[in-house]
Amino acid sequence: MTTPLNSPAQRWLDTPLLSVEHLTMRFGGIVAVDDLSFQVGRGDITALIGPNGAGKTTVFNCLTGFYKPSEGRIVMRHGPGPHDAALAAAHSGGLRHSKDGDSGVFLLERMPDFEIPRQAGVARTFQNIRLFGGMTVLENLLVAQHNGLMVASGYTLGGILGLPGYRRAEKKAIDRAVYWLEQTALLDRADDPAGDLSYGAQRRLEIARAMCTGPKLLCLDEPAAGLNPRESAELNRLIRTIRDEHGTSVLLIEHDMGVVMEISDHVVVLDYGVKIADGSAETVRNDPKVIAAYLGVEDEAEAEDIVEGVAS
Numbered sequence: 001m002t003t004p005l006n007s008p009a010q011r012w013l014d015t016p017l018l019s020v021e022h023l024t025m026r027f028g029g030i031v032a033v034d035d036l037s038f039q040v041g042r043g044d045i046t047a048l049i050g051p052n053g054a055g056k057t058t059v060f061n062c063l064t065g066f067y068k069p070s071e072g073r074i075v076m077r078h079g080p081g082p083h084d085a086a087l088a089a090a091h092s093g094g095l096r097h098s099k100d101g102d103s104g105v106f107l108l109e110r111m112p113d114f115e116i117p118r119q120a121g122v123a124r125t126f127q128n129i130r131l132f133g134g135m136t137v138l139e140n141l142l143v144a145q146h147n148g149l150m151v152a153s154g155y156t157l158g159g160i161l162g163l164p165g166y167r168r169a170e171k172k173a174i175d176r177a178v179y180w181l182e183q184t185a186l187l188d189r190a191d192d193p194a195g196d197l198s199y200g201a202q203r204r205l206e207i208a209r210a211m212c213t214g215p216k217l218l219c220l221d222e223p224a225a226g227l228n229p230r231e232s233a234e235l236n237r238l239i240r241t242i243r244d245e246h247g248t249s250v251l252l253i254e255h256d257m258g259v260v261m262e263i264s265d266h267v268v269v270l271d272y273g274v275k276i277a278d279g280s281a282e283t284v285r286n287d288p289k290v291i292a293a294y295l296g297v298e299d300e301a302e303a304e305d306i307v308e309g310v311a312s
């Protein structure tokens with residue numbers, strides 16, 4: 001039986017939103033990411049997994065412009081289709097992007113970090129929560145929308161003088177913040193300092209903040225770290241809602257295999273900066289190379305022996 005086009009099993013090949021092509025990142029003598037290629041499907045929840053130090057956060061830092069890759073290309077596509085012609089033109093013309101209305105291609109490795117959320121529609125959360133702890137929960141979500149408000153003010157005193165365009169943009173920003181506070185069950189904490197929230201609530205606020213920028217791709221760095229089982233289940237629901245009701249694709253780094261296997265359409269596995277597996281959650285779960293990497297054993301045969309031993 002052939003797999004139907006655009007089924008979850010094919011989306012990252014058929015309709016890629018993001019393509020990471022031959023990405024290499026070196027720090028002096030350390031090769032943190034080594035000639036890595038993978039794709040994120042439009043509408044997929046994709047997990048990037050691997051043992052500690054495998055290079056996962058380095059990949060996120062390259063995607064979001066925190067690091068300039070040593071080599072390789074990172075392509076984000078808006079609108080359906082591979083956009084091959086636009087991509088070739090942008091690439092050979094030394095451009096950062098090529099846009100036509102709502103569709104276009106973005107070469108993330110050429111873009112400064114502040115342009116990536118706004119132009120390319122890629123937002124992220126961090127492994128170590130980075131909120132403004134002294135600001136209220138609501139203020140954190142308004143700060144995230146600062147760019148849009150500055151544009152509405154015309155980069156002038158328009159904001160302070162309360163021009164109608166600015167006031168409309170401000171109302172929209174507040175409405176969006178309230179919406180995401182509802183989605184993340186934080187509305188009743190809107191006026192509390194973000195630093196007073198529990199750890200799990202701060203993680204949800206980080207996601208709300210990223211979603212307030214209206215991303216096409218949401219990158220979550222270990223969103224389940226430190227959560228209890230109930231919070232983890234809520235997180236799974238939230239990630240699914242983000243994908244199903246907002247059409248935002250999700251790329252997550254996660255060590256919690258329960259979360260990864262339950263919600264991911266597609267899993268990419270790194271070990272020592274190299275891709276060792278790439279496929280559906282089911283395929284990857286049973287891949288001896290992956291099991292060997294996680295168990296820290298030398299070869300696949302040894303991993304198979306251990307797995308058979310556990311199963312019998």
Ligand SMILES: Nc1ncnc2c1ncn2[C@@H]1O[C@H](COP(=O)(O)OP(=O)(O)OP(=O)(O)O)[C@@H](O)[C@H]1O
Binds near residue numbers: 051054
């Ligand atoms: N700025 C840096 N300078 C030097 N080495 C770095 C830097 N950032 C990462 N590394 C190295 O690159 C390798 C990959 O690190 P990275 O943090 O990307 O792994 P990871 O898979 O995210 O690990 P973890 O699951 O523990 O968060 C490690 O050897 C790390 O020490």
